[in-house]
Amino acid sequence: MLLKFDLIVSIIGTILLYILEVIENLYMIPIVFIGLFLGIILVWAISCIIATRFIDMDREYDDHSPFFRFYIDCIIQSVKQILNIKFHITGEDIIPSEKFLFVCNHRSAMDPFLTLGETGKYRLGFVAKKGVFKIPIISRLIHRCFCLKLDRDDVKSGALTIIRASKLVNEQKASMGIYPEGTRNKGEGLLPFSNGAFKIAKKAKCPIVIAVIKNPEYIFKKMFFVRKHVYLEYIAVLDKEYVLEHSTAEISEEVKHIMLEKIKTWE
8 A cells, every 4th residue: 555655656756857857867767766765655654653652552542543544554555565465355245244253363473463454444453462562653553443452461451451352342343353372373273272262252242253364374484575375264253142142162162163174174
């Protein structure tokens, strides 16, 4: 998004400067183009830094912000272009109209960012480990767009995060995403699930959208100029009636079974 816009504006600007004879020598054309390209990125970056300074990290935001969502989308789309990632999504037709709990397998640190960049229309936020909130600029943007910090070492803080997430979903302000494996799986199949992750759906009385992601672990294993195809597929929905009638342990087992059945088809 940002890089494509920057590229187009830089090309048009360079051509106009040449036509208007501001650029007098041909060897200056690439220099001017590069200057315009980098200049636009610098201006955008400065505007992002200034804008995020107004985000209060201690405040719980309940309103959707298209303004800050735009910044997140620009960053994620630019990263995808730089790393040459093609993100394929299938199965969106099963997603309910109401807010939901999104659950997925976890293969790479890029999983939530790639997913976040494609789910703006669902106002999807994530329950994320506290380490993610140490990233400058990004931490402020995701905090403003419904991403919640989960401190696994603090039981009380973790419980409050679950309550906060369920409230956002219940009040139809945002959908929430979790990775029930709890950490990246570098092997085959799935890691043991944390049943507590499904408390969000129980408290929010919401449906659970089950998805699987394939190939994100290869993003940093291949050269940047090699095309990386990452696949996100929505495979099933557990309606809220099912969620209310079953325990978190039963829900966890069902979700894991559905995911494993899909993952087996990749082998």
